[in-house]
Each structure stands twice: as C-alpha cells, then as structure tokens.
Amino acid sequence: MSKKIIIAIDGFSSTGKSTIAKELAKKLEYxxxxxxxxxxxxxxxxxxxxxxxxxxxxxxxxxxxxxxxxxxxxxxxxxxxxxxxxxxxxxxxxxxxxxxxxxxxxxxxxxxxxxxxxxxxxxxxxxxGIVMDGRDIGTVVFPDAELKLFMTASAEKRANRRYKELLDKGNDVSFEEVLKNVQERDYIDSTRKDSPLKKAKDAVEFDNSNMGLKEQFERVLSIAERCIAKY
The missing domain is CATH 3.40.50.300 (P-loop containing nucleotide triphosphate hydrolases)
Structure with missing residues (x-):
C-alpha cells in the first residue's frame, strides 16, 4: 500500500486551484x-x-x-x-x-x-495525506512536498471565468474591470517581498487555459495517482 503524500497546489488567482484541490482531496480521501x-x-x-x-x-x-x-x-x-x-x-x-x-x-x-x-x-x-492550495505552499510551506502543481492560465481566460462568476452572483461589473483586477493581483502576488508567488523548481506546471473542469480534474488526478504509486 502506498504511503500518503503532501500535494501542494500553487498558482495565479482564478485558476481554479481550490475547486481542483477540494475534488482531489475528496477522491483520494485526503x-x-x-x-x-x-x-x-x-x-x-x-x-x-x-x-x-x-x-x-x-x-x-x-x-x-x-x-x-x-x-x-x-x-x-x-x-x-x-x-x-x-x-x-x-x-x-x-x-x-x-x-x-x-x-x-x-x-x-x-x-x-x-x-x-x-x-x-x-x-x-x-x-x-493532505492537499493544500495557495500562493506559497510548494515554495515556503511544504518545500519537501512529494507533489507540487503550479496552476496557470492566460489573464484573459481567468478574467473571463471570474467575470462570469460575478455576473452569476448578480454583480454589475465589466470585463475590462475584472481583467484589470486579475492583472493587478498577478503583479502584487508575484512581486511582494514576503513569500511571493513563484513556481517551485520541481513543480509540475499545469496550464488550464483551454480545459473544462472535468478534463482538468482527470489530468490532475492522473498526475497525483502516478506520484502516489512511487511511494
């Protein structure tokens, strides 16, 4: 039986880190x-x-x-x-x-x-036996995590996802406004002095610009299962 591992998921805002992390933890019983x-x-x-x-x-x-x-x-x-x-x-x-x-x-x-x-x-x-997502999990919190994922997507794709979410919740916003916010958050996250957002050297980069949730989850689960099997 494989031992349980730590899965660290980092990445930019609105890349769906939390959604994927929750589903992955549920599937693995982590x-x-x-x-x-x-x-x-x-x-x-x-x-x-x-x-x-x-x-x-x-x-x-x-x-x-x-x-x-x-x-x-x-x-x-x-x-x-x-x-x-x-x-x-x-x-x-x-x-x-x-x-x-x-x-x-x-x-x-x-x-x-x-x-x-x-x-x-x-x-x-x-x-x-834990899945954790954030900005500095693989670089600061768990630099020894057995599996590190770095989620990314184009700013436009992420802004579009966020824009649709906000509209669904009844917010009166423009796409340009949301795109500007995404770009500003990217800059702040990546340039702050304490624990900036950056890809760990041994992280698997995962660009989900052109993927739906089902495909994303299936691919991430496959990566996780292959990693777990090693231990």
Whole structure:
C-alpha cells in the first residue's frame, strides 16, 4: 500500500486551484486545507477587535494578539467539506463577506501573520495525506512536498471565468474591470517581498487555459495517482 503524500497546489488567482484541490482531496480521501480561509479568519478576528478597517490598520495591536488566535478545520459530513473554526467558533459564513474580502490583502501582507499561519499549515501536514492550495505552499510551506502543481492560465481566460462568476452572483461589473483586477493581483502576488508567488523548481506546471473542469480534474488526478504509486 502506498504511503500518503503532501500535494501542494500553487498558482495565479482564478485558476481554479481550490475547486481542483477540494475534488482531489475528496477522491483520494485526503484532508483539504484552504489557506485563503485562514487569512480571511485572521482578518475577521482583526475586524471584530477593531484592528483593521478600510482607512486604518493597527498592525502592532494585531501582532500582539496573534497568540490569542486559534484556527482549525472540521469536516462537515453534511456539506462534504471542511469548515474553518476561529477560537472554537465556525466562521465559514462570516469570512466570505465582501467586507472581509476588501481587507484581507492588508492582513495577508503582514509578515508576522504569514509566519504564524505557515507554522500552523506545516503542523497540519505532519501526518501527510493532505492537499493544500495557495500562493506559497510548494515554495515556503511544504518545500519537501512529494507533489507540487503550479496552476496557470492566460489573464484573459481567468478574467473571463471570474467575470462570469460575478455576473452569476448578480454583480454589475465589466470585463475590462475584472481583467484589470486579475492583472493587478498577478503583479502584487508575484512581486511582494514576503513569500511571493513563484513556481517551485520541481513543480509540475499545469496550464488550464483551454480545459473544462472535468478534463482538468482527470489530468490532475492522473498526475497525483502516478506520484502516489512511487511511494
């Protein structure tokens, strides 16, 4: 019987990393960790305690209180995915608001926050058998992961996917606006000083510009199964 491995999935925004990671974890019966939810939960904590807002950031106060933040994921049998808990409370719904979305970039840029969450993410992977997606999983969190995938697609393709998602949710946006946002996020992710987005040297690059979800999943699953078979 093959041993369980760590699967690290990194890549640009709107490449479908989380969707593929969730399905892969479910198929392999591995744990799935949404690192984005962790940064959102810290942002929610900062909001609730008055440490961050659109016009301010009390970075020192947040850093002082990081020791009071406890995060963990619990599998919801009914929903068939893991939900994030902040200090024992399920905050899955609270962290998905537009307010959190507008503030999370401020919080995720704080080095002390990234250091704390990377440490927690590494603890979660000690037993292997985990699929984790983000921006720095294969380069910083699990540089020794047995399988690293780097998801990419053209900015136009990603913007089109995001544009359709937003329209389906009733948002009044233009394609040009969404494309500009995708390009700006690419630049920020790739050039930030702390843990920039970059492809690990031993990562498998996966361009899904011209693939549907079914084809993407089948190809990624095949790559994962071949890797697992080696161990």
């Amino acid at each position: 744990a799935y960790v949404d690192t984005g939810a962790m940064y959102r939960a810290v942002t929610y904590y900062a909001m609730e305690n008055g440490f961050v807002g659109l016009e301010f950031l009390k970075e020192d106060k947040l850093i002082e209180n990081l020791k009071n933040i406890k995060l963990n994921f619990r599998y919801n049998e009914k929903l068939k995915f893991s939900e994030i808990y902040l200090n024992g409370k399920n905050v899955e719904r609270e962290i998905r608001t537009m307010e959190v979305s507008s503030l999370v970039s401020k919080i995720s840029a704080i080095s002390a926050v990234r250091k704390m969450l990377v440490k927690q993410q590494q603890e979660m992977g000690k037993e292997r």
